[in-house]
Amino acid sequence: MDPSSNKKLYHKHGLDSRTLLETYYSAAPDMTFKEDGLTFPIEKLHNALSKGHMTGKLLIDISGGPLVHHLYSACEFFQEIIVLRANEKCITEIQKWQKDRTGAFSWEHVAKHVTDLEGKSDECEAKEMKLKSAITHVVNFDTETESLTDLIGVPQADCIISHGFMDMVCKDQDDYMRNLRKILKLLKPGGHLILFGGINLSYFTVGEQKFHAFSYDETFASNALLAEGLTILQCEVTPRKSKSHLTDYDGVFFISACKQK
Template identity: 30%
Template sequence: MASRSARCLLYEKLYKAEHILATYIHEDAEFLEEIQLLLTELCGFYSSGDVKGDTLIHYGGCDYLGYLFPACRFFKEIILAEFLETRLQAARTWINKEPGAFDWSLAARIVCELEGNREIGIEKEESLRGKITKFIKCEANEDHPVAPKLPAQVDCVFSTSFLELVCTDVDGFCKVVKDMSSLLKIGGHLVLVLALGCTFWMCGTFKLPVLCLDKECVIAAVSDAGCVIKESKDIKRVNQTKYSVIDYDSVFCLVACKETNVQ
């Protein structure tokens, strides 16, 4: 079996979910406007009516549960797959309403407003808690992250704040996009959220490396994985004052439909 990648080991040692949430996601954080714009785009993807089904697997970013609120009413169950235990623990803490859980109520309220207040925030939070049925620990070997083994293909794979972290080069990135596509049924959907032009982000006092991606690379990888992009949005960075903590240029989000199986 291949050894754990150096990048993965570094993140396992230094990444703390509570530091990331406090810096980038907290409602008083400097990136709130970007979060609102991203939630708006994700709500648009799902409200089209095409991206729905029985099962969605959230690949990575398990401390970013707020980004699942737009999807939760369109799927019967959600599986969380993650390579960092600290992220899985952050998710469990919130789901179980344990002391110290991150407060996702603002994201829930934003999504409820975008959906025309079909639910109130508390109802949205309880809906998401009820949809999350299992946790899977991913692996990241010396070549590229490895998709979890599932008993059956799913209707949607959603990934945020994952590929840029554990992939060290474009080849590895393309391989894991194919891994994600392999989890999908024909006609299923791949939803990706990626930071473009990013080389690092700070987690507390630690500077963690990020794979620098551009839009053309992402589009090519999705196409090579047998998927056709239906909609995408490049959200340009709003806050220009926090380059000391992260140096991304924009957030690129897309929804693609799987049309063919690829090897």
């Protein structure tokens, strides 16, 4: 990262988690990033899980920000979900939602979308409750920790989802590979990894603050997974639909891969 850029680091400087959610993930009719930030990951994950190849007891979610929208489909296929975040304010935001505290951000628009996809549009409230119950731990961690396995003390996962984490915390290609290897240590042989990220994203804005993002594309991400011995099952990209100066990505991608036994 260019030290002269004055961009903040999400996991070191903190951010206003509520402003991030309201800017990029809200239910507002004119929310600029709806198609890229909500519709794309929700529908891709629903389609991938519906095939029945990815299921099991434990899912670990290592994503950026206080995001949970990508987990609404996952709670139908995994008994337990452990959420890892590298930012304390984002941990608080998620726990406020999970425990139904006053002022919690509402993800009802996502529950509605997912239940519509599942053909269960009358089960929106039940979906909300099921996801909250499936999340057993919300854990803060230091990205400098060498072994995440030692940190959280859990068995390896059947599946790991990472949405935006690599974009927000990695400084360069070497740092990306280091973080990827840490994540893969948490995945059991034969388990699945699902990645969502921005294409050529170099910054995102939350309120008045500009944050660093590692700029890469789906080709780099796919090659990184192949280099670590994973098999790519699916890779899809979509061009950017939003028009905004708040961030500079060219598109978004979805990759699913399997860790070889």
